[in-house]
Amino acid sequence: MPLVLYNSLSRQKEPFQPLEPGHVxxxxxxxxxxxxxxxxxxxxxxxxxxLYRYLQYRGFRVTYVRNFTDVDDKILQRAQKENVPWNELARRYMEAFHRDMDALGIRRPTLEPCATQHIPEMIQAIQALMDRGLAYAVDGNVYFSVSRFSDYGKLSGRDRDQMLAGARVEVDPHKQDPLDFALWKRSREGEPSWESPWGPGRPGWHIECSAMSQKYLGTTFDIHGGGLDLIFPHHENEIAQAEGATGKPFARFWVHNGPLTREGVKMSKSLGNVLSIQEALGRYHPEELRLFMLLGHYRKPLDFTDRGMAEVRSALDRLYTTLKRMDQLIQACPPTDESSEMEGPRVGPGRGVLEKVRAFPERFQQAMDDDLNTAQALGYLFDLNRVLNQWLDHSTFSSAEENIALLRRARRCYRLCGEVLGTPAADPEAFYRQKEERLLASLGLTREEIQRLIDRRSSARRRKDWEEADRIREDLHRRGIQLQDTPEGTLWKVRTDLNGV
RNA sequence: GGCGGCAUAGCCAAGGGGUAAGGCAGCGGUCUGCAAAACCGCUAUUCCCCGGUUCGAAUCCGGGUGCCGCCUCCA
Known part of the structure; x- marks a missing residue:
């Protein structure tokens, strides 16, 4: 079964095969x-x-390019406002971007080219458009002539009349046609500029993406992605530039993710409801954010809510609680002989687990093959999680070698999700420790103090002084710690119903 | 006005012609000194409404209604 992706260009799901076999x-x-x-x-x-991880999991070599727009009106404006050099501002936010992406566990692309490093390529691309009569220069500016590119509008599904009827087209006296867009902008005083056949200036926004993508990936390449809101005009213009200049198809598959709203409304600076990744990471664990995003389909609109995040927090905790339980059992047993063919119990309650574990990789792949249905893939994981707990709870469960072997195998299903979806990816001990660090710091509690209270409570419990024991438990609960009495002693963890991490 | 999307339990959400995954919350139970965690059971005869196709539709078609995105910088 091939991977099927929804292609915005054809508006339907299509089987995906890269142009060069094995290389996306x-x-x-x-x-x-x-x-x-x-x-x-x-x-x-x-x-x-x-998508990047899954393609790799599917055995493809992937050359993944993601650009930085490091020269642009907004950068210039902001730099002026803050009175810092524009390139310094760009560098600052580039670093911030990497910091955020790393924190979210996002793998670095193969290449991350910057616009300013590719001015010659852009000039060359613009020249090609000039040569073909698809662009014209006016007063140091160069524009793309939309009316001379007949395929214009094929991605966004618009035609010329509709776009004009939209009426909110910017007025620029240099343009021959209001729909035309800038390829090259003449620099004003004090702005960064590069030499070009049309005079000193800087590139328009759209040209960098078509120039850089084609430089690194070729005239025609497999996948071009971005947010849904980039379809028009950005991606439409990229197609016009690229296909206009080469006469060949540009990207074969256009993949777009759906919009994210916050508490039902679009995030915008004027409303002041923009939640930065930094702020979000202050409140939620990175994997909570990831799970939240992946519990719905990537193309569907998603509403970011505190309530939703609280639900996901509980859900993720459920996975890690089971994971911790499994790991403790596995670690308590000597490593089994890897060559043993033993795969688990064929009778009793473990059989259901064995069946789910066996079926998991295929199910996972079948879900992901269907336009990255991460929600369904995770559904299978939660389903497995339940039968696993069921089995571990069962009175007949023992640490028999074959049981531990099955547990190891089940563990690999979680690892598969961790590898491809990025969650649950952490070691359970590390996961809880990380969550604890932050809360403990914010509450001024230390591990030692918690342990001291737990010890005090344990002796109270031995005395059957339930009042004292409950008092300590309630005190800790109020301070954000949830106790859990087990036959092996009292465990504690950060309460999952808390708002902060 | 144009283009596109979405409507599934209290909430989130997958599915998509053959009889409703999963998560969260709630209630009842098992376990526990009591809790917690986990497990079991219950919670949509029904998938926005109205028509049609079909042996059969939540799934397909037509028509409504509602919400959202894009058409200006935007992931």
Whole structure:
């Protein structure tokens, strides 16, 4: 079964095969580095990170390019406002971007080219358009002539009349046609500029993506991605530039992720409801954010809510609680002989687990093959999680070698998700420790103090002084710690119903 | 106005012609000194409404209604 992806160009799902067998070439529009990134960027980044990881899992070599727009009106404006050099501002937010992406567990693309490093390529591309009569220069500016490119509108599904009827087309006296867009902008005083056949200036926004993607991935490449809101005009213009200049198809598959709203409304600076990735990471574990994004389909609109995040927190905790339980059992047993053919119990309650474990990789792949249905893939994991707990709870469960062997095998299903989806990816001990660190710091509690209280409570319990024991438990609960009495002693963890991490 | 998308339990959400995954929340039970965790059971005869096709539709078609995105910088 092939991987099927929804192609915005054809508006339907299509079986995906790269042009060169075994090698996928993919380009995703990155960010303009003029401000902190928000959770909308995170959604997009996570969606394409999963595509990148899954293609690799499917055995493809992937050349993944994601650009940085490091020269642009917004950067210039902001730099002026802050009175810092524009390239310094760009560098600052580039670093912030990497910091955020790394924190979210997003794998670095193969290449991350910057616009300013590719001015010659862009000039060359513009020249090609001039040569073909698809562009014209006016007063140091160069524009793309939309009316001379007959395929214009094929991605966004618009035609010329509709676009004009939209009426909100910018007025620029230099343009021959209001629909034309800038390929090269003449620099004003104090702005960065590069020499060009049309005079000193800087590139228009769209040209960098078609120039850089084609430089690194070829005239025609496999996947071009980005947010849904980039379809028009950005991606439409990229197609016009690229196909206009080469006469050949540009990207074969266009993949777009859906929009993210916050508490039902679009995030916008004027509303002041933009949640930066930094702020989000202050409140939620990176894997909570990831799981939240992946519990829905990447193309569907998604509403980021506190309530939704609280639900996901509980859900992720459920997985890690089971994982911890499994790991403890596995670690308590000597490593089994890898060559043993033993795969688990064929009778009793373990049989159901064996069946689910066996079926898991195929089911997972079948879900992911269907246009990255991460929600369904995770559904299978939660389903497995339940039968696993069921088995571990069963009175007949023992640490028999064959049981541990099955547990090891089940563990690999979680690892598969961790590898491809990025969650649950952590070692359970590390996961809880990480969550603890932050809460403990914010509450001024230390591990030692918690342990001291637990010890005090344990002796109270031995005395059957339930009042004292409950008092200590309630006190810790109020301070964010949840106790759990087990036959092996009292465990504690950070309460999952808390708002902060 | 144009283009596109979405409507599935209290909430989130997958599915998509053959009789409704999964998560969260709630209630009842098992376990526990009591809790917690986990497990079991219950919670959509029904998938926005109205028509049609079909042996059969939540799934297909037509028509409504509602919400959202894009058409200006935007992931």
């Amino acid at each position: 070439r993919m380009y995703v529009c990155g960010v303009t580095v003029y401000d902190e990134c928000h959770i909308g960027h995170a959604r997009s980044a996570i969606a394409f990170d999963v």
